[in-house]
Amino acid sequence: SVDPQAALREAAEKGFSSGATYSLELPPGEHWFELSVAAMPATSDGERRFILLARDITVRRRVELANQESEMQLRLVIHGGDIGFWDWDLVSGKLVVNDRWLVMLGLDPQGVAVDIDTWNARVHPDDVPKLVRLFEGAILDPAGSGGEVEIRARHSAGHYVWILDRFNVVARAADGAPLRVVGTHLEGHGPKTTLHAFLPNRDATGDRAVV
Numbered sequence: 001s002v003d004p005q006a007a008l009r010e011a012a013e014k015g016f017s018s019g020a021t022y023s024l025e026l027p028p029g030e031h032w033f034e035l036s037v038a039a040m041p042a043t044s045d046g047e048r049r050f051i052l053l054a055r056d057i058t059v060r061r062r063v064e065l066a067n068q069e070s071e072m073q074l075r076l077v078i079h080g081g082d083i084g085f086w087d088w089d090l091v092s093g094k095l096v097v098n099d100r101w102l103v104m105l106g107l108d109p110q111g112v113a114v115d116i117d118t119w120n121a122r123v124h125p126d127d128v129p130k131l132v133r134l135f136e137g138a139i140l141d142p143a144g145s146g147g148e149v150e151i152r153a154r155h156s157a158g159h160y161v162w163i164l165d166r167f168n169v170v171a172r173a174a175d176g177a178p179l180r181v182v183g184t185h186l187e188g189h190g191p192k193t194t195l196h197a198f199l200p201n202r203d204a205t206g207d208r209a210v211v
Contacts, residue, residue, distance in 0.1 A: 124154070
């Protein structure tokens, strides 16, 4: 809960305070507000004055809570199954993966950190064009939203493993530039065996972009 006195003290010291949030039980349920406080010139007798503004952020807060719940559910599914998970921040270049993603490629979960170059270096040369097409058409293109591709990736033991790579662009800048992409890896045994059941409506190139 918000501390009004703390917000007033900050406004008194800095001239302005914002970002404090609080909730109230109002029909038809809980509503969230963001409090902003601005210091005004004191009265002639030295009394401090403030302007308080409460902005309704209920919709934003409900979206945040729904996203948190969805992400938690997704992680429970991933950690409880045989699915590799990856989260790529295109601004910082940081790549976050789960243990299954690493084990699928023969990498030590307790080893050094990986980045997007780690993945690119392991893709079979014959499958690189597939990734390039999807990157340009489903990630760089502002109209793109996600896609899937079946590729071979080199295991640390030297052999190649078949992986179904599915992804979605979850954040874009105002100009459409991609900011964040998340996806999953599912290991299989080739395009005509195990993974076939997961790839309906495949095109002639063996990959399908969702736009």
